[in-house]
Amino acid sequence: MIATESLTMRYPRVTALDRLSLDITSGVTGLVGANGAGKSTLIKILLGLMPATEGRAEVLGLDVATQGGSIRERVGYMPEHDCLPPDVSATEFVVHMARMSGLPPTAARERTADTLRHVGLYEERYRPMGGYSTGMKQRVKLAQALVHDPRLVLLDEPTNGLDPVGRDEMLALIRRVHTDFGISVLVTSHLLGELERTCDHVVVIDGGRLLRSSSTEDFTQDTGSLAVEVTDTDACPDGTAALLAALTGAGLTARPAGRAADGSPASGRVLLVDVAGEETYDVVRDAVAGLGVGLVRMEQRRHRIAEVFRDEQPHEPHKGGAGHAA
Numbered sequence: 001m002i003a004t005e006s007l008t009m010r011y012p013r014v015t016a017l018d019r020l021s022l023d024i025t026s027g028v029t030g031l032v033g034a035n036g037a038g039k040s041t042l043i044k045i046l047l048g049l050m051p052a053t054e055g056r057a058e059v060l061g062l063d064v065a066t067q068g069g070s071i072r073e074r075v076g077y078m079p080e081h082d083c084l085p086p087d088v089s090a091t092e093f094v095v096h097m098a099r100m101s102g103l104p105p106t107a108a109r110e111r112t113a114d115t116l117r118h119v120g121l122y123e124e125r126y127r128p129m130g131g132y133s134t135g136m137k138q139r140v141k142l143a144q145a146l147v148h149d150p151r152l153v154l155l156d157e158p159t160n161g162l163d164p165v166g167r168d169e170m171l172a173l174i175r176r177v178h179t180d181f182g183i184s185v186l187v188t189s190h191l192l193g194e195l196e197r198t199c200d201h202v203v204v205i206d207g208g209r210l211l212r213s214s215s216t217e218d219f220t221q222d223t224g225s226l227a228v229e230v231t232d233t234d235a236c237p238d239g240t241a242a243l244l245a246a247l248t249g250a251g252l253t254a255r256p257a258g259r260a261a262d263g264s265p266a267s268g269r270v271l272l273v274d275v276a277g278e279e280t281y282d283v284v285r286d287a288v289a290g291l292g293v294g295l296v297r298m299e300q301r302r303h304r305i306a307e308v309f310r311d312e313q314p315h316e317p318h319k320g321g322a323g324h325a326a
């Protein structure tokens with residue numbers, strides 16, 4: 001669907017993309033990175049709206065440098081920022097966008113009605129968009145990206161500004177874009193966790209560079225870590241700390257699960273123990289028994305994407321990639 005090769009974008013003061021090579025196949029792919037990581041820049045280059053400084057990219061086999069028009073015919077785009085005219089209705093706007101994409105008038109009206117219904121806008125679609133909530137505006141932005149039945153949609157931060165319920169609804173909608181219509185999706189977010197349930201594949205970029213690209217399953221698979229929680233006793237008033245010391249003393253690698261981003265322990269009573277082999281379970285059992293504390297739970301744990309990202313994120317600031325997005 002999308003392939004880039006050493007794609008580089010240098011603005012006068014910032015390197016937004018730094019020799020980025022990607023190969024994105026069909027399905028739902030998450031493009032994750034902090035604000036300013038280069039996500040919007042990549043999308044604009046992929047749409048052929050802006051030339052890259054170096055490198056090359058193809059979307060649906062079309063060259064972004066020379067075939068931007070053909071790409072935009074086949075690809076839908078949901079921009080990040082609010083871009084809806086306040087005094088027209090969703091129906092008028094989406095019909096207009098459908099016509100701009102080349103649909104004849106009747107087909108444009110029919111597709112608009114279908115698409116707005118699909119994104120969950122019903123009678124309110126006849127009201128001016130100026131009065132819409134953020135969630136409704138995001139739905140209209142999604143609808144206009146889908147109305148010409150593209151093969152691929154690029155969604156830039158579609159959950160921005162939504163409350164948790166609105167986020168969940170939007171993520172479910174995005175998943176259905178692929179399952180119901182077979183349209184592939186590239187969706188950006190600075191929130192790693194939210195893509196876990198929605199995407200088949202996740203690409204993480206930082207300072208315009210590729211940090212990791214793999215299937216969501218690989219990100220979150222069992223990583224051989226064991227979550228252990230124990231009680232306190234009179235003899236052992238901080239059972240968690242005592243167990244951590246005992247396990248470390250026995251040669252295991254363990255850390256509090258709630259560790260903060262800077263590595264300092266946060267509140268929380270769960271320890272994560274690296275499983276070195278079958279004997280790890282025995283060592284934990286013996287340590288708990290030796291301390292005389294109660295075992296609340298001991299369970300195999302899956303990594304969350306956010307933890308993988310945090311562990312792999314380079315700590316030194318990136319020379320060219322610092323700065324804020326507009």
Ligand SMILES: Nc1ncnc2c1ncn2[C@@H]1O[C@H](COP(=O)(O)OP(=O)(O)OP(=O)(O)O)[C@@H](O)[C@H]1O
Binds near residue numbers: 157
């Ligand atoms: N037109 C521009 N001129 C100069 N610098 C820019 C321009 N557009 C973006 N940048 C810079 O390039 C870097 C990447 O920006 P980009 O908008 O692609 O990041 P992003 O990952 O989409 O972040 P956000 O989600 O906050 O928009 C940032 O440092 C930003 O300040």
